[in-house]
Structures are given as structure tokens and as C-alpha cells.
Amino acid sequence: MNSKITIGKEEWCGLHDLGMPAIKARIDTGAKTSSLHAFNIRLSTEDGIEYVDFDIHPIQDNRKLIHTCRAIVIDNRYIKSSSGDKESRIVIKTNVTLNDETWEIEVTLTNRDSMGYRMLLGREAMKDRVLIDPDSSFCLGNVDEQAIAKNYKSALPKKNGLNIALLASNPKLYSNKRIIEAGEERGHKIRFINIKQCYMNISQSNPQIHYQDEELLSDIDAVIPRIKPSMTFYGCAVARQFQSMGAFCLNDFDSITRSRDKLHSLQLLSKYKIPIPVTGFADSPVNTTDIMRMVGGAPLVIKLLEGTQGKGVVLAETANAAESLINAFKSLKANILVQEFIKEADGRDIRCFVIDGKVVGSIQREAAEGEFRANLHLGGTASPVKITAQERKIAINAAKAMGLRVAGVDLIRSRTGPKVLEINSSPGLEGIEAVTEKDVAGLMIECIERTIAKRKR
Numbered sequence: 001m002n003s004k005i006t007i008g009k010e011e012w013c014g015l016h017d018l019g020m021p022a023i024k025a026r027i028d029t030g031a032k033t034s035s036l037h038a039f040n041i042r043l044s045t046e047d048g049i050e051y052v053d054f055d056i057h058p059i060q061d062n063r064k065l066i067h068t069c070r071a072i073v074i075d076n077r078y079i080k081s082s083s084g085d086k087e088s089r090i091v092i093k094t095n096v097t098l099n100d101e102t103w104e105i106e107v108t109l110t111n112r113d114s115m116g117y118r119m120l121l122g123r124e125a126m127k128d129r130v131l132i133d134p135d136s137s138f139c140l141g142n143v144d145e146q147a148i149a150k151n152y153k154s155a156l157p158k159k160n161g162l163n164i165a166l167l168a169s170n171p172k173l174y175s176n177k178r179i180i181e182a183g184e185e186r187g188h189k190i191r192f193i194n195i196k197q198c199y200m201n202i203s204q205s206n207p208q209i210h211y212q213d214e215e216l217l218s219d220i221d222a223v224i225p226r227i228k229p230s231m232t233f234y235g236c237a238v239a240r241q242f243q244s245m246g247a248f249c250l251n252d253f254d255s256i257t258r259s260r261d262k263l264h265s266l267q268l269l270s271k272y273k274i275p276i277p278v279t280g281f282a283d284s285p286v287n288t289t290d291i292m293r294m295v296g297g298a299p300l301v302i303k304l305l306e307g308t309q310g311k312g313v314v315l316a317e318t319a320n321a322a323e324s325l326i327n328a329f330k331s332l333k334a335n336i337l338v339q340e341f342i343k344e345a346d347g348r349d350i351r352c353f354v355i356d357g358k359v360v361g362s363i364q365r366e367a368a369e370g371e372f373r374a375n376l377h378l379g380g381t382a383s384p385v386k387i388t389a390q391e392r393k394i395a396i397n398a399a400k401a402m403g404l405r406v407a408g409v410d411l412i413r414s415r416t417g418p419k420v421l422e423i424n425s426s427p428g429l430e431g432i433e434a435v436t437e438k439d440v441a442g443l444m445i446e447c448i449e450r451t452i453a454k455r456k457r
């Protein structure tokens with residue numbers, strides 16, 4: 001063997017067996033095994049040999065280019081992720097070329113799109129081969145990405161791809177951009193549909209949706225509703241219309257309406273014996289003292305029924321403050337909930353992202369200094385968290401109680417166990433994808449693929 005080569009924290013390496021002349025890899029001595037970001041992972045057996053076909057975006061930050069690889073499966077291994085969760089991963093063997101040297105390494109396939117680099121080169125792959133200079137990059141030289149791009153094809157809609165409508169208001173939002181990318185990279189035709197620009201013909205025999213310049217929206221297989229709170233009424237009406245035209249709606253319009261009503265949601269959760277903080281609701285100011293007593297007295301939390309992103313949530317530290325606040329809200333004819341204050345949560349809550357009856361990722365959110373609300377919009381920070389089996393079960397049951405296939409279930413850890421604070425029917429993807437490094441948007445698309453395939457069967 002030649003003398004060791006010196007490499008930096010990122011390098012271009014060749015994976016010629018997989019048809020990739022150069023891929024930018026992060027050199028990660030913290031990881032034992034190397035990994036490749038793969039999606040559309042398909043397994044098959046030929047002559048007793050197990051193969052894996054998978055797609056990869058070979059160039060960082062370019063989801064338009066796509067490359068399909070095939071390799072022999074050598075193992076299926078559990079790998080611990082940054083949040084401590086175990087993830088089952090396919091393992092393949094392939095040759096890696098760095099400088100002029102080529103050697104065989106093991107690589108796990110993972111769907112961690114937000115990790116940025118398409119490849120992580122772990123300790124095992126580098127053993128006795130390289131010296132690492134963690135302060136440098138591209139010690140072996142840089143590569144012209146545009147020249148490399150010519151080796152790959154653009155992702156085109158598949159012949160049997162679905163016609164998906166993303167029903168939302170702002171195409172520039174991270175979550176909406178990611179959903180479109182995830183749909184396209186799986187070969188579907190996915191289109192942003194602005195709720196406001198839809199209008200409908202509610203006829204029994206031929207329900208229709210017209211869009212913008214009188215274009216007729218027909219042949220939509222599936223709808224992903226991402227309806228902002230102020231558009232709930234009209235957005236749900238459009239989703240309902242799509243459903244009556246035969247499209248599959250990832251979240252049913254009924255379940256969205258239900259989850260938007262905080263009081264109704266809490267009543268449903270309590271019906272299904274899902275733990276929630278002690279909560280009171282009353283219509284007239286006469287009941288103020290009694291309602292405060294009912295939830296255990298001050299300190300307590302008062303929530304505007306129509307509030308979102310923590311904006312309508314206030315903490316009343318004393319009985320006097322609580323009484324004045326409640327009466328003030330009442331005089332404005334605002335609908336409010338009065339809730340026990342879970343002090344021991346210490347400004348933290350947990351967001352569990354549920355898709356199709358599974359928690360696909362969870363993050364802990366921590367309130368900014370001097371704040372008790374953990375909302376990221378209010379300066380809260382997100383970090384990985386390992387949830388308990390009980391928390392997982394509660395999150396799954398809460399989404400089920402609301403009838404939501406996709407839900408962000410917010411839990412708070414209290415002295416007497418986890419309690420559900422809220423269920424969001426359009427949970428944001430940015431925080432959860434960044435912290436868990438999971439392709440959550442892709443998992444939403446896969447849920448549509450599964451359900452439609454099942455319906456066809």
C-alpha cells in the first residue's frame with residue numbers, strides 16, 4: 001500500500017461501481033460506517049442474490065438531477081441516529097476512489113436528505129488509509145460541478161407517476177418547497193395550487209374546480225392540504241370539493257376542521273382517554289372564580305381559542321392577574337380556554353411528527369430566556385429528543401382521535417406524565433427535518449403512494 005494520503009473535512013471521491021465519477025463527501029470521524037443519501041430504495045432478489053436499487057441526487061443542493069444505482073445487499077443493520085433512535089439500514093459494499101487509490105468500503109443507505117452532503121465517509125472506510133486535517137477542505141483538489149452534472153439525467157415525471165396538488169397559500173415556504181421537491185424526485189407531477197385562486201362548481205353530477213384563468217383542475221389523484229389557519233374555512237371547502245371529485249386527500253377536510261377548533265380537539269382527546277392538561281371553558285364572566293378553582297387555581301395559562309404559534313397564550317401568575325385577564329378577554333367576547341400551568345415543563349415541549357400512524361420524528365422545543373412558550377416562532381430552539389414508548393403511543397392515538405394522517409402532536413412532560421397540548425394538521429417541516437435529518441416531506445409522499453396503491457388493489 002502507498003503511504004497515507006492527507007484529506008480534509010470534505011473531499012470529492014469516486015464511486016465508479018455505482019456510476020458516480022465524483023461525489024462530495026463529508027469526512028466524519030464521529031461515524032463508524034459510511035453512508036449515502038438514497039431514496040426510492042427498492043429491494044429485489046435474482047438467482048438467490050438480494051439487490052438494492054436506489055436513487056440519489058449526486059450533486060449537493062440540486063434535487064433536479066437524479067442517478068439510479070444498483071448494488072448487492074450485504075446486510076440490514078440498525079444504526080443509531082443523532083436523536084438516539086435506531087434506524088434500520090441496508091448495507092452495501094462498493095469501491096471508493098480517493099486520489100489514485102481505490103479500496104472497498106461498506107456503505108449504509110439512508111434517507112437523510114437534510115444532511116446536505118450526499119455521502120459521509122466514516123472511520124472504518126478510512127482506517128490505515130488516510131490522515132485527516134480537519135481544518136482543510138478538498139486537499140485532493142476540487143471538481144467542476146457543472147462538468148460532473150453532465151453525467152446525470154434530470155428527474156422527469158414517471159409514466160405511472162401521480163398527479164398531486166399541493167393546496168396551500170405560499171409557494172415560497174420551506175415546507176411547501178420541500179413537498180414539491182419530494183414529489184418530483186419520486187417521479188410525480190406535483191403542482192402548487194393557491195387556495196384563493198380556486199373556485200368551484202358544486203354540482204352533484206359533475207363537481208368541478210376551476211383555477212386562475214378558468215383552467216379546469218381534473219385528474220388530480222391526490223391533494224396535500226397545507227391550509228393556513230386564516231384560510232381554514234375556504235381551504236377545507238376546496239379540499240372537500242377535490243375529495244368529492246375522487247381525489248385522495250392526505251388529511252381529510254373533516255379532520256382539519258376538527259383539529260383547528262382547540263376546544264373540540266381537547267374534548268375529543270378526553271373522549272379517547274388521551275391525557276391533556278386540566279382545562280376549563282366557560283362563556284360568561286360570572287363563572288370566572290369557579291373556573292379558576294376548577295383547573296387548580298393560579299398560576300394558570302389562558303389561551304385564545306383562535307390563537308396560533310403561541311400568540312394567544314398567556315401565563316397568569318396570580319389569582320388576581322388571572323381573574324382580570326379572563327374578564328378582559330370575555331369583555332372582548334374572545335373565546336378562551338383556562339388551563340393548569342405545567343411549571344415543571346420548564347419552557348419545553350415535544351413535537352412528534354406523525355405520518356400514517358407512526359411517529360417519524362420528534363424534536364424538543366425550548367423557550368427563549370424568560371419565556372414559557374416553546375414555539376419556534378417565538379424564538380424557541382429545537383433539539384433532538386428520544387421519546388418514551390408512552391409518549392409515542394399518546395402521539396399516535398392523538399392523531400388517530402383527530403382522524404389526521406399527517407399531524408404534529410405537541411406534548412408537554414408533566415409530573416403526572418406526558419400530556420397533549422395541541423395537534424397541528426399542517427405541521428412545519430423545517431425544524432423537524434433540520435434536527436432529525438430525515439426526509440419527512442418524502443415520507444408524506446410515500447404515504448400517498450401507499451394509500452393510493454392500496455385503494456387500487
Ligand code: ADP
Nearest residue numbers: 301307308309310311340341342349373374422
Ligand atoms: P399555540 O397553538 O398557539 O402554539 P399552545 O397551546 O401549543 O398554543 O401553546 C404554546 C406554547 O406554550 C406551548 O408550546 C408550550 O410551550 C406552552 N404551554 C402551553 N400550554 C401550557 C401549559 N398548560 N403549561 C405550560 N406551558 C404551556
